[in-house]
Amino acid sequence: MSTLVIDQVTVHYPGSAAGVAALEEVSLVIGPEQLVVALGPSGCGKTTLLNLLAGFLQPTSGQILLDDRLVRGPSAERGVVFQDDALLPWLNVLDNVAFGLQLRGMARAQREAIARRTLQLVDLEGFETHPIWQLSGGMRQRVGLARGLAADPRVLLLDEPFAALDAFTREQMQELLLRLWRKTRKQIFLITHDLEEAVFLATDLILLSPRPGRIAERIKVDFGRRHAEGESARSIKSDRSFIETREHVLSLVFAQREVSSA
Amino acid sequence: MTPIEMSIDADSQSSAFPTSASERNDRPAGLRGSLSSVNGISALTIAVLLLVWWSTTTAGLIAPLFLPSPQAVLSKFWLVSTTGFMDSTLWQHLAASLGRVVCALLSAVVLAIPTGIAIGLSRIAQGMLDPLIELYRPVPPLAYLPLIVIWFGIGELSKVLLIFLAIFAPIAIATAGGVRQVSQNRLRAAQSLGATRWQLLRFVVLPSAVPDILTGIRIGLGTGWSTLVAAELVAATSGLGFMVQSAAQFLVTDVVILGIAVIALIAFALELSLRALSRRLAPWRELGHH
Numbered sequence: 013m014s015t016l017v018i019d020q021v022t023v024h025y026p027g028s029a030a031g032v033a034a035l036e037e038v039s040l041v042i043g044p045e046q047l048v049v050a051l052g053p054s055g056c057g058k059t060t061l062l063n064l065l066a067g068f069l070q071p072t073s074g075q076i077l078l079d080d081r082l083v084r085g086p087s088a089e090r091g092v093v094f095q096d097d098a099l100l101p102w103l104n105v106l107d108n109v110a111f112g113l114q115l116r117g118m119a120r121a122q123r124e125a126i127a128r129r130t131l132q133l134v135d136l137e138g139f140e141t142h143p144i145w146q147l148s149g150g151m152r153q154r155v156g157l158a159r160g161l162a163a164d165p166r167v168l169l170l171d172e173p174f175a176a177l178d179a180f181t182r183e184q185m186q187e188l189l190l191r192l193w194r195k196t197r198k199q200i201f202l203i204t205h206d207l208e209e210a211v212f213l214a215t216d217l218i219l220l221s222p223r224p225g226r227i228a229e230r231i232k233v234d235f236g237r238r239h240a241e242g243e244s245a246r247s248i249k250s251d252r253s254f255i256e257t258r259e260h261v262l263s264l265v266f267a268q269r270e271v272s273s274a
Numbered sequence: 275m276t277p278i279e280m281s282i283d284a285d286s287q288s289s290a291f292p293t294s295a296s297e298r299n300d301r302p303a304g305l306r307g308s309l310s311s312v313n314g315i316s317a318l319t320i321a322v323l324l325l326v327w328w329s330t331t332t333a334g335l336i337a338p339l340f341l342p343s344p345q346a347v348l349s350k351f352w353l354v355s356t357t358g359f360m361d362s363t364l365w366q367h368l369a370a371s372l373g374r375v376v377c378a379l380l381s382a383v384v385l386a387i388p389t390g391i392a393i394g395l396s397r398i399a400q401g402m403l404d405p406l407i408e409l410y411r412p413v414p415p416l417a418y419l420p421l422i423v424i425w426f427g428i429g430e431l432s433k434v435l436l437i438f439l440a441i442f443a444p445i446a447i448a449t450a451g452g453v454r455q456v457s458q459n460r461l462r463a464a465q466s467l468g469a470t471r472w473q474l475l476r477f478v479v480l481p482s483a484v485p486d487i488l489t490g491i492r493i494g495l496g497t498g499w500s501t502l503v504a505a506e507l508v509a510a511t512s513g514l515g516f517m518v519q520s521a522a523q524f525l526v527t528d529v530v531i532l533g534i535a536v537i538a539l540i541a542f543a544l545e546l547s548l549r550a551l552s553r554r555l556a557p558w559r560e561l562g563h564h
Contacts (some may be wrong), residue, residue, distance in 0.1 A: 066462070066466055067465075067466075068462055068465075085465075086462065086465035086466045087466070087468060088466070088467055088468030090466060091466055091467070092462065092463060092466040094459045094462075094463060096457075096459060098457065098459035098460050098462070098463040099463075100460065100477075100478065100481065101558035102481045102484070102555075102556070102558075111464070111467060111477075112467035112468060114477075115464070115467055115468050115469050115470075115473050115477070116468060143557070143558070145557070145558040159463075159467070163467050163468070165466075169466075
């Protein structure tokens with residue numbers, strides 16, 4: 013079990029307006045079996061936060077530690093799933109999922125066996141030899157998830173993974189993500205601007221506010237856990253406590269907006 | 275047909291724009307006609323052209339010296355294929371020309387792709403190589419042909435080199451463009467799966483650039499093939515360009531037309547086969563994915 017620590021991180025982009033930080037003094041711990049969701053409007057620094065965790069970006073000050081070791085750049089121990097799937101169109105589904113293992117130098121038979129098992133996890137059995145450009149958006153995201161999981165990272169980072177999908181597919185994918193989270197016991201960090209998605213999925217909900225980007229609110233939620241333990245998504249989403257939490261978070265978002273525009 | 279489909283169909287027919295089903299099928303892309311109708315029009319154009327050529331020459335309206343009849347060109351085709359023209363048959367001329375172009379193409383591919391990758395990845399390489407390529411690329415090959423002859427003589431090397439230079443620039447430029455356009459997320463995805471710099475190049479950058487490289491080869495082969503005639507001006511004893519040149523000197527117009535027709539057909543075949551190769555190797559490009 014791993015722990016990802018964000019310790020007083022500040023990010024200034026070169027050339028941006030002086031004094032306004034993309035992130036300012038942000039601290040956060042992503043512990044074992046947590047599903048942390050960062051919610052916020054565009055420009056609040058949530059993508060910056062994910063890029064820091066992935067190692068695509070270095071903080072201006074502060075540090076990021078995975079199990080007490082400094083994060084210096086991208087690595088296979090922190091898997092990333094992108095909004096635009098970022099798959100390799102010249103490889104079929106199976107080879108895309110096995111790609112991380114191939115980079116590690118694993119023999120073909122072995123990596124294909126793992127990729128097949130992972131494809132079963134995301135309900136894509138039978139699509140192994142399909143070219144990925146023939147798949148729908150939802151199926152491509154499943155391949156993206158499977159590719160991230162097959163490489164067996166310690167943390168899985170998801171960058172608005174369902175934002176480009178239609179509403180029905182999005183709900184299916186949210187439920188799939190919760191099943192995967194339960195089954196693989198990976199810790200997950202996900203960013204989104206979809207309020208209901210955030211409340212439904214998170215064990216820990218982080219509300220970010222813009223200019224400068226900082227954590228405005230931290231809320232413990234347990235709807236995702238309830239779903240993972242068998243309660244249906246519809247019954248959770250129509251539950252009074254779910255609606256109350258959602259409205260509470262919404263009021264916090266609006267309160268934020270008034271503060272920042274004042 | 276289900277009742278729902280029927281009702282939709284009925285709706286569309288009673289709508290403000292009463293178009294029949296067959297009319298709609300003829301124009302799927304809106305303003306432009308379908309591909310098959312374009313091909314039909316193209317075939318018709320060529321047929322009309324041949325008909326005009328045949329009727330004017332057969333009626334004796336044009337002297338054979340200026341424009342020989344299609345029949346004459348066809349019988350010349352048989353004669354040149356079997357007994358030859360200027361000591362070589364048509365196939366030997368064709369083989370000589372294709373040999374030069376293939377030789378130039380292979381060396382251009384081998385050298386231009388690494389050059390393009392270097393330009394696309396490194397600012398130093400871009401600063402050094404970009405101006406060199408951009409300086410010689412717009413100059414017509416005939417303009418620097420004398421220099422190549424002075425430096426490298428009148429042998430095969432000069433001819434292949436001239437065609438090579440014409441093919442090299444488009445491939446290098448297209449490769450550099452393809453390398454620069456690799457999506458950042460694709461690179462980041464590979465990095466977060468543990469890819470090293472070398473693996474990024476081998477497994478992400480290079481395959482991403484394949485469609486652009488193929489486009490470069492297609493353009494390069496087009497310019498290379500059209501440089502052929504210029505290359506074979508220099509002390510050649512065989513080749514399609516040479517055949518056309520010497521036939522023109524003796525006013526053997528039917529051989530001139532024959533040579534031009536073969537050059538055009540080969541160019542067309544090369545273009546089509548490269549398009550087919552590109553569809554095969556990068557089918558996702560056809561669908562608008564990058």
